Amino acid sequence: MLGSLLIVFREVMEAGLIVGIVLAATQGIAGRGRWVAGGIAAGVVGAAVVAVFAGSLSAALSGNGQDVFSATILCIAVVMLGWHTIWMTRHGREMAGDMKALGAEVVSGERSLTAMAVVVAVAVLREGVEVVLFLYGIAVSTHSGPLAMLGGGALGIAAGAALSWLLYRGLIVIPLHRLFAVTGLLIAFLAAGMASQAAALLAGDDLLPAFGYEIWDTSWLLSDGSMLGRAAKALFGYSDRPMGIQLMAWGGTLAVMTVATRLARRQPARP
């Protein structure tokens, strides 16, 4: 039971950290609860569908289907995070200044919310597939007390959700005018980390050049296998033995998001 609790908790934590940041980043935009909940629901449904087709997905694209699929959805999330950051740069100040002025921006706000709902859906989908397959495996295998294991799984989901809620609560105590600067930074790192993970998946299958397989080794300090290492990976793409291409993708994404934000700040928001 403890084993299945830990496995499920780990996956839910990875998606949950992202959801927590998204919730904090969309603080104050009308109707965000609906969009984020919709994103989670879409992710869960998507995870179940992907789990059903896991076998054929695995065999697709000459055996690289799983990795190409994961890399693709990660790239979609990176683009959506970039879009949201630019939108927040243009509108965040007004939102922090006068919440009531937001009425006119509802349409535009919904566009940003759609982007964030996609990010949430992608995060839940990615980790959810593993949870669904794992729990389904327990449910169909008769040995080793499926009830206790499923109980562990349910507790794991609850604990993971609680952790992301704590992160969210921790973030929103920051005053609103500071909050968007903090979440903007968190989201830039989130996007850079996702780009780095996508690069690692593709380079792992030799679909991208790796440019060096072990630029450094910090596994003695923080191992990829530890709970903290996995949280660091989900939050900013930490890897204890990164490939060169991961560093490029990480730095490149961060640079592009920083420059795009600067440019967006210079231009006034469209009426």
Added chain:
Amino acid sequence: MRYVSVVSSLWLAACAFVPHAQAQDPVHLEVRDHHFTPDHFSVPAGQRFLIVLDNHDDTTDEFESYDLKFEKIVVSGGTITVHAGPLHPGTYKFFDDYHPDQATGTVTVTQEP
């Protein structure tokens, strides 16, 4: 349009650097009753290699290694291929993430003389 051609030529240049030297035949593993067979194998240091895994269990497994940097789902009756390496000499662990207590194995990386 110019950017597209610049980016694509960079891409092609980058791809030319991909070392495709796969020095040896793929390592074949199978998992049955949540145990790897063989649960130990050796590869030379500094080379990229392939592992082919057949899943003979009636459950879906996730073939994973923190050291070898792969994590891949293999359905019941399915076969997957993962790339790994190049590695420094040493012993590294791999496991089935869905049955981490039962299905584990190690790979020893040896220095070529």
